[in-house]
Amino acid sequence: MTSDPESAADGGERRAVTYEDCGHVAGPFFHGTKATLDPGTELVPGRGSNFQQGRVSNHVYFTAAVETAVWGAELATALAGTEERGHVYVVEPLGPFQDDPNVTDKRFPGNPTRSYRTRHPLRVVRELEDWTGHDPATLTGMLESLARLREQGLDVIED
Template structure:
């Protein structure tokens, strides 16, 4: 593989090459114009306050975020996906990029700056129940083994 075909990492100093649209999957009901900011509870680890806001350029990746957040909350509320606009620089999400998916094929990012909610994405396809349960089981296993570490 020649170097010109390697993915260019997104860093706080160099993220302008990353094109949207961008999406945020969550269980929260939000309205256009709201800004998502760091410092709120994590959808994925009870009692954890996130230092970043996470987003993606792929609807499928946002669907995982929305579905997992809703399932882990256990309150029967649906997951939601929002079109968002980063209001500052961002970087590749090291929780997936470096550890699980080199080159960032999930197009997952994080920022310490606000994301502005542009609109809710009304039509998106969730994963089949077996795939979702498989992901939940895997997360439970990681948690039980103490390997559910989030680099935040």
């Protein structure tokens, strides 16, 4: 069994992913969204957030786990009030990146969601067509949990 340098799940030390030290993180990488994008499109910071209306994101968020990107696609469409499925894309970071502090060690110690963010563009390589969404009850539960956090003022995004 080989050790994953990003995770301490095997009992080893977790190696943090920083702008200065991100080369050890292997793709493929994914981005889940409500947007329809073409291959070659570059996702850049400075756009509206999928998760907080009226907020401009200083980073572009992505993951090395399909499941995490699926959540991104489903939550983005649900929060936008659409019945669409959303989209999951294979992406390529065009610059350095770091652990997403909104989930790493704050909500999920050790970054098991393999979530990252960058101030550099992500290039869309292709759409991932073959992904399975969550059942409606699971998605509703997640949306209710987010709503509770919002009501308590705890839906803070460190951007």
